[in-house]
Amino acid sequence: MHLLEPRARPSRLMRWTAPLIAIVATLLAGSLLFWSLGKPVLESFEVFFIQPMTSSYGWSELLIKACPLILIAEGLAIGFKARIYNIGAEGQLIIGALAGGGVAIYMDGSDSAWVMPAMILAGAIGGGLWGALPALLRTRFNAQETLTTLMLSYVASFILSFMVSGPWRDPEGMNFPQSIMFGDNALFAILLEGSRVNTSIYLTGAAVLAFWLFNARSFMHFQLEVGGHAPAASRYAGFSSHQTVWFSLVVSGITAGLAGVGEIAGPVGQLNLNISPGYGFAAIIVAYLGRLHALGIVLAGLLMALIYLGGEAAQVSLQMPFAITGIFQGMLLFFLLGSDVFIDNRLRRSA
Amino acid sequence: MIEQLIPILAGTLAAATPLIFAGLGELVVERTGVMNLGVEGMMLVGAIAGFAAAAETGYGVAAGLPAGALAGAATAMIFAFFALSLAANQAACGLALTIFGIGLSAFIGQNYISYSLPGLKPLPIPLLADIPLLGPVLFAQDAVVYLSLAAYAAVAWTLTKTRLGLLLKAIGESPESAHAIGYPVILIRFGAVAFGGAMAGIGGAYLSTVYTPLWVQNMSAGRGWIAVALVVFATWKPTRLLFGAYLFGFVTILQFHAQGLGIMLPVQFLAALPYLATIVVLVVISRDRRVLQNNLPASLGKPFLP
Numbered sequence: 024m025h026l027l028e029p030r031a032r033p034s035r036l037m038r039w040t041a042p043l044i045a046i047v048a049t050l051l052a053g054s055l056l057f058w059s060l061g062k063p064v065l066e067s068f069e070v071f072f073i074q075p076m077t078s079s080y081g082w083s084e085l086l087i088k089a090c091p092l093i094l095i096a097e098g099l100a101i102g103f104k105a106r107i108y109n110i111g112a113e114g115q116l117i118i119g120a121l122a123g124g125g126v127a128i129y130m131d132g133s134d135s136a137w138v139m140p141a142m143i144l145a146g147a148i149g150g151g152l153w154g155a156l157p158a159l160l161r162t163r164f165n166a167q168e169t170l171t172t173l174m175l176s177y178v179a180s181f182i183l184s185f186m187v188s189g190p191w192r193d194p195e196g197m198n199f200p201q202s203i204m205f206g207d208n209a210l211f212a213i214l215l216e217g218s219r220v221n222t223s224i225y226l227t228g229a230a231v232l233a234f235w236l237f238n239a240r241s242f243m244h245f246q247l248e249v250g251g252h253a254p255a256a257s258r259y260a261g262f263s264s265h266q267t268v269w270f271s272l273v274v275s276g277i278t279a280g281l282a283g284v285g286e287i288a289g290p291v292g293q294l295n296l297n298i299s300p301g302y303g304f305a306a307i308i309v310a311y312l313g314r315l316h317a318l319g320i321v322l323a324g325l326l327m328a329l330i331y332l333g334g335e336a337a338q339v340s341l342q343m344p345f346a347i348t349g350i351f352q353g354m355l356l357f358f359l360l361g362s363d364v365f366i367d368n369r370l371r372r373s374a
Numbered sequence: 375m376i377e378q379l380i381p382i383l384a385g386t387l388a389a390a391t392p393l394i395f396a397g398l399g400e401l402v403v404e405r406t407g408v409m410n411l412g413v414e415g416m417m418l419v420g421a422i423a424g425f426a427a428a429a430e431t432g433y434g435v436a437a438g439l440p441a442g443a444l445a446g447a448a449t450a451m452i453f454a455f456f457a458l459s460l461a462a463n464q465a466a467c468g469l470a471l472t473i474f475g476i477g478l479s480a481f482i483g484q485n486y487i488s489y490s491l492p493g494l495k496p497l498p499i500p501l502l503a504d505i506p507l508l509g510p511v512l513f514a515q516d517a518v519v520y521l522s523l524a525a526y527a528a529v530a531w532t533l534t535k536t537r538l539g540l541l542l543k544a545i546g547e548s549p550e551s552a553h554a555i556g557y558p559v560i561l562i563r564f565g566a567v568a569f570g571g572a573m574a575g576i577g578g579a580y581l582s583t584v585y586t587p588l589w590v591q592n593m594s595a596g597r598g599w600i601a602v603a604l605v606v607f608a609t610w611k612p613t614r615l616l617f618g619a620y621l622f623g624f625v626t627i628l629q630f631h632a633q634g635l636g637i638m639l640p641v642q643f644l645a646a647l648p649y650l651a652t653i654v655v656l657v658v659i660s661r662d663r664r665v666l667q668n669n670l671p672a673s674l675g676k677p678f679l680p
Contacts, residue, residue, distance in 0.1 A: 160656075165663055170606075188642075346480030353476075360460075363462065
């Protein structure tokens, strides 16, 4: 006798409370973790989740981290609805950053106002192409996109490493694997004095709006959902599964590529080996935590950004390795998946 | 030329060893219909647990491998609870396990960053090791390389010749039928997942205590994912997995000998080769849908609640 039984119909209530349950469970498990490490539990939580939000600087940093996460997750959510699992957004981010960074490097010294638009365009094309590759492999050769997207993200990181330690290395950079610092017209303008918040936030805003409209208004979105939930019905209706694959992977590649440009032309300001602290992977969690919903993803992105900030704070004030961020991310995804089970199932009532 | 070939081929066997362990483990798991994409995470946890045990106890590899196996199996149980007991999405649970494992291993590993271990001396087999060419390649390896071959033989034999193997495969084909006959499907799948975790843990511990032998954050560098791809490439057959692993071992080891062979490519391109090879191999095997369809365990990845 199993503990669970299927519900007659999926619970709408559980669909939106599951993320909250997951967050509470993560906090509980987190306190167990702090306690087992001999850290004061409440104080640790204060450092991790409260302190970053007590200053306006903290809030601005939260926005900076949330922007790429939300941007990537909005793109990924399109594919996830159709059960196209792009888990290599990290690689698409890197290639987007390389393409955008290449423009900045070659146009260094020019005072043209077109540098920034060209970088954005290049980033979108770069990320989109890196997403198109697994789409080609899937539609032409039936190779599963989960493994190919992931393998391509390793390849992307080697390309990045090659470019910044070879052709694009800063000649005056003491041999560090990094490019020149970008000029002002290759950087997003700062929006808030005294913070690092910049105009790349508009890219994320546009993506949220676009994805919301796409969800609410487009027929393509309907095709994706049908394809994800009932592949047979989708085929019967004559929807093209190839089109779905291409669309999902290219769009998520584009958003990841844009996020890459946002990083190098924003907080990072150059190409180097640390342009992303795993945003491409964390965005997968953000997409699911936000229920693949345009606005849900915004909230989830802010929470994930807080986990990043908390990890940095814990490093400084609690002398904990930054890796604690990964532990929290993993726990959050586990608990979310566990709570999601109760959307379609319920605890068996004793007979 | 032959003199150059010997270290390459000998190195191939060592480089393939972590993939053989992790791949065989995942193969058994997938044969029971469960897809655990957390191999990378389990390998890393096994790597740091093995390294810590080897460094703290002073028993070296003899303590490292069992500790790696235990730690791998323990982390696999987290996956099993969510993916099997709660029947949550297996692919996503595996991803969660990988993210968690990368974080946990880096967290623990912080204390072991500047350590190094003595590693393991080769164990030449008397007489056989003196055969020209074959001797130094096959019979002058470290003990764990031999162990990986024993593990291959044990898994292949169990799957094809024993009742247990038949049961595992039956559960992978139709968990409903196995459940109806009265077999505890979930429990047996738990066992398989624990085995997969232990094997991935051993693979990781081999990396950190013998192959490298030091702890570097994220040191498995995608080998866990390559192992998952190898299982698909092997169409769920142990012998093909073994050869697949050697192919990858060869591609991996090539980068260290490229210069000697006169290949003047940037290091990053050579380092990317195993990942590109994985993609090529996946494309080759997936092209013909029937090959995969005929060998794929029918219930693979599908949640099952009795």
